[in-house]
Amino acid sequence: MMNKLVLVLLLVTQSAVAAVRLPALIGDRMVLQRDIELKIWGWANVDEKVTVRFQGKYYYTEAGSDGKWMVTLPPKKAGGPYVMEINELAIRDVLIGDVWLCSGQSNMETPIERLVEQFPEIDVSNNHMIRYFKVPTQNTVEAIKEDIPRGGVWRSGIASDVMNWTALAYFYAQESYLHNGVPVGMLVSSLGGSAIESWISQEHLKEFPQLLVDQVALDSLRLIQSDKGAENWIKREWNDADWCTANVPGDWRRQGIEVRGVVYFRKEFEMPARMEGRHAKLYMGTMVDSDSVFINGHFVGATSYMYPPRKYHIPAGVLRAGKNNVTVRLRANSGNGSFVEDKIYRVKADDVEVDLTGEWKYKVGIDLAKAKRLSERLQRVKSAGSGLYNGMIYPLRDYGVKGVIWYQGESNTGQPQRYRAYLKTLINSWRTLLHQPNLPFLLVQLPNYMAKQDLPSESGWAGVREAQFKIAQEVAHTALAVTYDVGEWNDIHPLNKKDIAKRLFLGARKVAYGEHIVSDGPRYKNMEMEGNKIILSFTEVGGGLRSKGGAPLRHFAIAGEDKKFVWADAVIKGNTVVVSHPLVKPVAVRYGWSDNPEDANLINKEGLLASPFRTDNW
Known part of the structure; x- marks a missing residue:
């Protein structure tokens, strides 16, 4: 009976050890992207066989030498819920639909609970076909990560779950589901206060040297900070023939050991036959600074600072008749380690004492002086790019998505001239x-944000808006939601995420779903001089140019050769806007160029706002 019990426990233990491990993203209530090949992956013991069963079909693979496994499923139509089985694991309530990767900074993270008073329908949300996953924060400049941290789970859009959502993701998912009628997964990987540089890979930042991590120094630092002797130099049988020699007791510098860090010391000693397997005590005086001590490879004690006397118990069964060895891993933080003189260094057991003073062998495990020099080369590592890409985007690379929603830029308004290149590189x-x-x-x-200005002025916020506008013009398969009428002058986190979501989805209908619709407001195309007037032409005029509410056009500014902008008169003529000022011979025009251009009111017949722009590059 006992043998059977042991066998059962052994099998259970082996099963637990061999169980596959899944990435945090693959779990109950997940949404998989429709109409594309799907990758399902994870980790297991090397060569372990893995079977994935989904929609009545089986997919087989086995873990590679690195423990990773992956299967590829053929494209699937929208639907669900389904169950997916992976070996002994069951993943329930799986949907197939459209997955959107949402990223940026704090406005992508605005919690939905802040919007309940403004949008009371949130409280009675009952849509189980929209899902949400928030990627936990993981900022790692030094290296890419294979998986995101644990803690994230897929949540649905029902009332008991919806307060865990972020606002923009919720409203966008609702828009998408109402229009397309297929499940929606919102995969939110964002961090408040983050700059765009953190979200771009090191490989793609090569044209921006100031954002690169000194990889040579980093790799060297890792090597130096890693303990060369860990797990090896403490072994009884380790060959120390090429090690240097030093006397114990004594300090390092007087013996030519110019190291700040970790040094291993070893000494061989003899024990009489009657000491075989007996317990004993080890006296190692006092050491500077901290130590770990091993007898014949067995750990016998450690002290974390310099003052206490080192008295360690050697358990029965460790000592042998004849040759034995003691290894001390000694760390010196100040640069001059020491076995303090006039202290006792010996093994003692009943009537046997073995003196350990005299010649020892040593070898450097960690040289922190070299590490310090390399660290100085890496002082900028935390301001370098790629930390959030490494920790929160790269691990998502095998999860299929329909597209990306990017809401970021506030943290880059101090240097708007760089944002255009950064955004193009990120895409x-x-x-x-x-x-x-x-x-x-x-x-x-x-x-729009901050107080309105009485006069035309320079603006970092306008500079970032311009960069976003130009990228939407230059880079294919992009859409821009113009939002300078939904902000709040005194809050960088405006609550009206619902209208922003509607405008985003209007763009998605065109660039992601191929609908032939007007999804943009008027876009500046070019200008012509005509006497004391400038005539502006536009694309995306839809059914024609209009002013919002029929009011006179506002927020157009004009400048002459002196580059001083003043508010201008602007009128719509057909699909152009004519801009002038009685006292200015104009050479340049700006529209909506300020931190808060809330009053700018050029639209098309479809009611979509014109993006702010300028004709100069001053």
Whole structure:
């Protein structure tokens, strides 16, 4: 009976050890992207066989030498819920539909609970076909990560779950589901206060040297900070023939050991036959600074600072008749380690004492002086790019998505001139990672913020809006949601995420779903000089140019050769806007160029706002 019990326990233990491990994303209530090949992956013991069963079909693979396994499922139509089985694991309530990767900074993270008073329908949400997953924060500049941290789970859009959502993701999912009638998964990987540089891979940041991590120094630092002797130099049988020699007691510097870090010391000693397997005590005086001590490879004690006397118990069964060895891993933080003189260094057991003073062998395990020099080369590592890409985007690379929603820019308004290049690089970086060269990107243009200005002025916020506008013009399969009328002058986190979601989905209908609709407001095309007037032409005029509410056009500014902008008169003529000022011979025009251009009111017949723009490059 006992043998059977042991066998059962052994089998259970082996099963637990051999169980497959899944990435955090693959779990109950997940949404898989429809109409594309689907990758399901995880980790297991090397060569372990893995079977995935889904929709009545089986897919087989086995874990590779690195423990990772992956199967590829053929494209699936929208539907669900389904159950997916992976070996002994069952993943329930799986939907197939459209998955959107949502990223950026705090406005992508605005919790939905803040919007309940403004949008009371949230409280009675009852849509089980929309799902949400929030990627836990993982900022790692030094290296890419294979998986996101644990803690995230897929949540549905029912009332008991919806308060865990972020606001923009919720409203966008509702828009998409109402229009398409297929399940929607919102995969939110964002971090408040983050700059765009953190979301771009090191490979794609090569044209921005100031954002690169000194990889040579980093790799060297890792090597130096790693303990060369760990697990090996403490072994009884380790060959120390090439080690240097030093005397114990004594300090390092007087013996030529110019190291700040970790040094291993070893000494061989003899024990009489009667000491075989007996317990004993080890006296190692006092050491500077901290130590770990091993007898014949067995750990016998450690002290974390310099003052206490080292008295360690050697358990029975460790000592042998004849040759034995003691290994001390000694760490010196100040640069001059020491076995303090006039202390006792010996093994003692009943009537046997073995003196351990005299010649020892040593070898450097960690040289922190070299590490310090390399660390100085890496002082900028935390301000370098790629930390959030490494920890929160790269691990998602095998999870199929329909497109990306990007709401970010506030943290880059201090240097708007760089944002255009950064945003284009980010799009290329993610499309490369996700193996989708035409991956749709939906961009939220920064909303209005801060107090309105009485006179035309320079603006970092306007500069970022311009960069976002130009990328939407230059890069295929992108759409721009213009939002300078839904912000709040005194809150960088405007609550009206519902209208932003509607405008984003309007862009998605065109660039992601191929609908032939007007999804943009008027876009500046070019200008012509005509006497003391400038005539502006536009694309995306839809049914024609209009002013919002029929009011006179506002927020047009004009400048002459002196580059001083003043508010201008602007009128619509057909599908052009004529701008003038009685006292200015104009050479340049700006529209909506301020932190808070809330009053700017050029639209098309479809009611979509014109994006702010300028004709100069001053």
